[in-house]
Amino acid sequence: MKQSVYDLTQQHRSIRQFKDEPLSKETVQKLVEAGQMASTSSYVQAYSIIGITDPEIKKALKEISGQQHVVDNGYLFVYVIDYYRHSLINKETNGNMETSFESAEGLLVGTIDVALAAQNVALTAEDMGLGIVFLGSLRNDVGRVSEILDLPEHVFPLFGMAVGVPSDDEQGSPKQRLPFEHVFHENQYNSDKEQQLEQIKQYDNDIKDYYEQRSNGKRSESWSEQIRKMMSQKTRPDILEKLNIKGFMKK
Template identity: 65%
Template sequence: MTNYVYDLMKKHHSVRKFKDKPLSNDEVKKLVEAGQSASTSSYLQTYSIIGVNDPRVKKDLKEVSGQPYVVDNGYLFVFVMDYYRHSLIDEDKKSDMDVSISSTEGLLVGSIDVALVAQNMAVAAEDMGYGMVYLGSLRNDVHRVKEILNLPEHAFPLFGMAVGEPADDEDGAPKPRLPFEHIFHENLYNSNEQEQRKALEDYDKTVSDYYHKRTNGERNETWSNQIARALGSKQRLDMLDELKKSGFLKH
């Protein structure tokens, strides 16, 4: 492996503050092409990408997300799981696709395909010297996002991505990941509770040290506490309804 790609990936951190300098059309096209080169399950290509540069559309999406970098960035992408074109083929070929498209398998295939495209684009954007951040916050109000972007049935907005040149005072850094030994299992999953708890305890210390150093001792926070807060908060419980309304996840 080249040091170049390894280092590029290892230094990734989400950038949430960008210079006011738009990407060129050529850059946008190259990013999307790099994204499309990713593997796709059974050649299905279950995605569309909305490139957003209209300030009014950005403003509307910011109201959903709540994040300032939905408006202030170099470029904004919205990633759509998309079986609309497949459904048009179905009309012609009468192949009874709806069972597959509306199945849980259809959702898994569709959302994983989208994520593979997006992650190629994330790496490609950072390779261009840009920073990026994913926007799960567009799922705060999927109904409204569908409306803003004029999505037809069988098209569902999964997340966004803001890209751009990091602002001069942007000072993000890679956050420590769960240790290799904890997330990697050889041949069999090791669900030994004691070992897992010990690993989490050690990692809590790593994360807490990280925040301590980054904030000159102001932030005291373990990973476990963040996770308890994030998953305890019961967000976006309308996702099943919204997927069903778009023709997904019926069985």
């Protein structure tokens, strides 16, 4: 019996090792069409999906990402906020649309549109028996990504996605998420400090156990320790500047 969408979501894990089996054009089209059917704010459709098949472009993007699965995969997608088409309509109609797509709200709308489309692609790929991994590492140098992909003004790269048939050596497993009670708030946000800290403490123990079991004791790290190290670093400080260059966050 075919599994439910809920069951599929519970099995998700990032795949970083793929078999050398390129996706067919038909599969790629189905994945993109699934992404296109995601909800989009006010029918704006402020995104595009760029498929990368050129080995040299993959290699260049890998230099930015630093991750081998940018090159070794069944297919590589890059997701971009795209208001270029809207800017063309704006010029053709002598409109005043830039007050929308150059604003902070416009940035949020585009980002949400991209994320919704990408998640549709991810779920569809996993339903096909494929694996995926998101590649936020492409934002290590968004200016260079824009050059490589020849992105015009009002188009901004958010992340990539490697897709393919999981390698037989892939040993990943789903990571436990924060407790339901910690992320679900009914009617009002529960900011009870002691309750929040206790839930985080319990979760830290679970994640520490997960890493110890997965690494045979070679890694012992809680969720709090992991995110403290990551979020204490000043990462990608040029993002706002690059957004401005591309015509975003001007209003």
